[in-house]
Amino acid sequence: MLQQLEELKSKALRELESIDNIKELDSWRVHYLGKKSSLTTILRGLATLSLNERKTVGARANQVKTNLEDSLGQKEQALREAQLAAGTEKEVIDISLPGRPLPIGRLHPITQTLNEIGDIFTSMGFQIVEGPDVEWDYYNFEALNIPKEHPARDTMSTSWVETNRGERPMLLRTHTTAVTARVIEGMEPPIRVIEPGKVYRYEASDATHVPMFHQIDGLAVDKGITMADLKGTLYEFARRFFGEERKVRFRCDYFPFVEPGVEMAIECLVCNGKGCRLCGNSGWIEILGAGMTHPQVLERGGIDPEVYQSFAFGIGIERLPMLRYGIDDVRLFFSSDLRFLRQF
């Protein structure tokens, strides 16, 4: 009986050795380890043997069974690995081929810039508000200390909207500060707003002028707001927009609706302050105008300047991506040329 077992074992292992695919493994398993296999028969027949024989044959039969099962496992693993290795070779793909194309959309660089600035100021508690593009002369000029025949009007050539004789003069707003005038009139302090939008000038187009462009004005009104707060707020904006290293400068300037007035400039991005054509050899590039809101402007809008203090600022938008990306012609933004727009 033992000898029979040995023969069975060596035959089974020999056959297993010669198998070279997984399907045949199964028939091998059925043949040698299945319910009807000789091994199973032997194990079932143990009961008919003497106690002594039962012990030796039983032990040996179980050893052989374990041995065959282990060998089967090893063989199966070896065959699977071999199969994978063989298959991979056939399944090789050219990974340098392009992926299936999807259409790619992009926001206009001006929208991207407006969003970026909007996010910076909203994180400082400013809320975004908008006003009309077509505006009354009052909000664009009169309310902001720029009466008729004021020289400041000369610096903002205005496109007027045709109205009938005797009607209120209507214009395309020349600055988003017009929204500031509306906010002062319409909102109760405390106020912290930014006002993005399109503005218009009566100007011929060239590389640095377009008849329509974008601005963001800002306004904060509360008890105890100071010029130091204005400086802190705008330097923080500059830090986040232009980076930690970019030097910023605050100098005195004039806008009729603020006092004191401020012009903020950053160190030139091209020459880093040494002076070049872009910055007119000054080393500085003007980024925005600002100041403490003029008491008359607050008063005209119904806010008591004895109680409340306020700062205001206005940022020209097109300039910022022009500086950041080195764009040399502002008209490109409105050319809608896909070769331009795809770059952002």
Place this chain on the structure above:
Amino acid sequence: MKVPLKWLREYVDVTLPPVELAEKLTMAGIEAKGTQVIGGKWENIVVGQIVAINPHPNADRLRLPTIDLGTEQQTVVCGAPNLKIGDKIAFARVGTELIDGHTGQLMRLKSARIRGVESSGMVCSEKELGISDSHEGILVLPPEALVGTPLADYLGDVIFDLDITPNRPDCLCVIGIAQEVAALTAQSLHPPEVSYEEFPPPIEQQIAIEIADPDLCSRYCASLITGVKIAESPPWLQQRLLACGMRPINNIVDATNYVMLELGQPLHAFDYEKIKGKKIIVRRATNGEIIVSLDGVERTLSHDMLVIADAERAVALAGVMGGANSEVTDDTTAILLEAANFNPASIHYTSHQLALPSEASMRFERGIRPELTVPALKRATQLMMQLAGGQAARGVADVYPGKREPEPILLSADKVKQLLGVEFNLDQIVNILTSLGFTCQPAGSTSEVWVTAPYWRSDIQQAVDLIEEVARIIGYDKIPMTMLSEPLPQQNPEPVLSLKRKTRGILVGYGFQEVITYSLTSLEMLNKLTPEAHPLEPIPLRVANPMTADQEYLRTTLRANLLAVLTSNRRHEEGGIRLFELGKIYLPRPKDLPGEPEILCGLLSGARLEKSWQGDSGSLDFFDAKGVVEGLLNQSGVAASFKPSDDESFHPVKQAAIVVNNNRLGVIGELHPKVAEAFDIIEAVYLFEINVTDLLPFTIDHKMFQPIPRFPATVRDIALIVDTSVSHQQVMDIIKSFSLVNQVAIFDVYSGAQVPPGKKSLAYRISYQSPTHTLTDEEVNKVQQQILNKLSQQLGATLRT
């Protein structure tokens, strides 16, 4: 405003190098756009004197002047026609960098043999020195120039080009800048001293002055100088005028311009003999009144304009330009000199109406103070007598209806701190203001002071104006940085803003490129959108002063601009184009600002996907456009239906209105071929348009959570045969009306050989589901039969077998 450093130095000690001074002025609000150094490269040029002139042996046009340089004499070859023995000239030694008189290029002077004669050095023209473009002859220096001294000592200078803000007319003069420099560098100011002898009879007996319109003229002063001799001004004066960008004319006119540049008050010199009736009347012009201005142009005036008239006619446009009829000429012997103050708005109006900006009008329209008139008048009178001789009449005529006492302003150190956020003590504040010419008087408490602005400052009305003076002289760089520390105001964000941002994001995700186009367009462009080119509704708002014909009307649609964008990009783009713009259109409203709804307009055209090795994916079509709209609305939580539409811009049968709750919010469609043709488009174009402003209310409804189904769905496919006139929507509405139907999707549309003519086949996948239990086959069969019955009854549908 151009300010020469040498001139500036007459009134203030300049202690800083020019570049640092320019920087300081800039920071304090007077922006130095540039500093031009004259004579920076003149170290090898000295003053010489011509002591002999000999002919050139080999050339008629050339001569050989001998120049005395103090230490030595040099003989050079020179072609200038104006050589004269005894003249002082600028002599350049070999090695000097000069501008070549012919080419305009910079060159280094070398010794040369010119027609056989050795020449080491050169007598220079103004062009060669870089002073002006004049190259007709050599520059002749004033006789007092010392032979042998460096030329830079005579002609070298630094010219500051300053940008003066409209609120500071007091800085439109050298003394005004000197005052700023004095305050910024802690120096004192030395104004010019004025005194001259006067001769009887008193001026009042020789001229009568009347201000008929005191609202437009607050003060009119005049002096009278008789026995003057008109001549050229001396070189030093001419040079200063030129350095400041003004052209010298004669000693009288130059004196008025000089004093204007020095003190900021415009002056005007009349030929006294030409003033009829020896009377000056300051009055409004009559409508249609005509005057020939100094430039020889005939001007027709209106009643809004102010003139200076004599007993008979207008003799000047007040504050803008003199009249030809009273002009100072070479024969003039008596000068009536005017220093007046005019209403800024009136001057602004007149100079703009007549398109006649002048140095005078520019100063008046910014609002200079009437107190300036007399000091300037006296200074100019003195200068004229220096330059042209003559005798001044006794006194000045002075009519001053607009006299106002200066009002002191109360300022406290607290107020300064409150506004600037940094503390300065009262002494500091008083020192700064005093250095700018303000007078400070003690007030009730030790922390307050009464401040009166100096007579030349017109921009100081209230305490904040004084605080700016303090801040800018101390320097804005001394102001600290703090973050807003007040509690955050309540935030009430406008929902349309987030809808716009979200919409843009969704479209970009769908592969659309955003564009921004001009709000202004032309009627021609808008009219292209209607195939019959009839007048557009509504008629767009027109700009009263259009810059160009293509930017004359405010757009009432975004479509035209997007189509133009497609056309222009097609010149270099072959593949599929997906564009959108989200912006305002402008809809006129009577006697009000226009409505400005936010419109989304999208455009699709060309290949659906980039040409790929994976094969062709076909061309974009109506259903790509509709898919975008459906996706967008779905993501915005809006249920829309699509109804037949009759928009003229679109193909008559390939368009659909986007309807939400019975409101037509937009349209999708294929562009009408005739419209495409008008835009030079030769391909199929699909547009969609949604009024985002009108859409907004439907996007902010609360969404309610629907529980996720606990029981499995049973999915069945059915194929129906219906008449071609039956729409998918009709079938869909019926299927969806059964409550156990959870989802329906159409997955095939077919008409052709397999179905009878006039019919089409529609195949649907229906998912049945119950929230309470797992559906049995019998239940599903029952519902499906009910659905088929209803489809058959209402639409004549049969099951396709």
